[in-house]
Amino acid sequence: MNRREIELVTALAEGRLEDETEARALIEANPGLRAAYEAQRRAIEALSQLPTPEMSHAERTALHRDVWTALTTENIGGRSAAQRSVRLTWGYAAAALLVVVGVAAAVGRFTGSEQQGLSGIAAEAVDQGSDEVTEDGAGGTTLVAASPAAEDTAAFLSGYADQARQGTLSYTTSSRMTDEETEAIERCVDRAGLSDRKIEGEIEEEGKRFALVVPEGEPLKSDTDIVFVDLETCQIAYRDR
């Protein structure tokens, strides 16, 4: 069977020939070609009987959740901050929130009574909305937001804090700001009660601007205490340590 014969047999089996005369004559005259044609037809017909498989709704949801979780873990999402065009998805937010809730549950302090006696910063966070706050045994404070908007904020700022510590977060550093911009942010950070800290930079998320504030005189490292100040309200939006 030569290449031309194969192409003719294939085209005939696929129904692509406008004039089938030559191909039909060929397969009638050659038992080998006829067998090849019938095999092609049988396979095509068999495969056409297969339904198109679909993912269930749960599988689709899990796919999105798992992809975003993996991307968040890898900090690939950090590039989004560099471009300032990130749109946080619910899957990403939900995944991050699950982690936060999981940590809170693990330390066994995820109760309403824990909301009393919090650190000043955590209490300030509570004041900004109807959020719940838990405090871990090491003194670290985790904001667990109750409203969807606050959940978004907590989720992406938590992710940004991790990326900043790992050096994968891009943001407008204070050195690249004009004097006016720097002064405005300093005033805002002072109002948030963080005048003893250093303004590392500014980050923007969906039109909201945050100052990234870190301890003075310390390089960013894995255990750096990072505070995000909302530059509109001049209040602490999230603290991650």
Add this chain to the structure above:
Amino acid sequence: MTTPIEDAQLLARVAGGDHQAFTLVMEAHQDRIFAVCLRILANRENALDATQETFLTAFRKAHQFQGNSALGTWLYRIAVNTCYDLLRKAKRRPAEPILEHMDFADPGAEEHVISAGHRHEIMTALASLPPEFRAAVVLSDIEGLPLPEIALALGVPIGTVKSRVFRGRRLLAARLGEPIT
């Protein structure tokens, strides 16, 4: 249907970290990618894993997309390579039952039970083909891609695609035995 330029623009946004753009890509292509992976891997769980890995790879390599092919073709190529990887890994592991999670629609009705039996036979035969033939046949006869796109998706010349499709069908027919009535 998007143009290659629109695809390239979308992927450029993904490469820039635009999560919304990436969600658009996933939602537009996830079902077809899953279908191809399921037909090649013949295992639902593995197909879901391969689909996930395909999109993760697409995100990581979005900056490499040049717009020389359609976005869907580029994703098919990633998916097929991901499936090949999984099949290679599976080969190194002890044999595991296949087709246990394949989909059968409405197995309750008698006619559907009959067709489900036929489908199972077809899927078993398909799963028994060498991976290269299987991928070519799946993209050609199930996904209905034209030969040039299959060639791009598989990374082989068109002549090779023709040969693989032809030989894959012939092998499939032989495995199926007598014509299905």
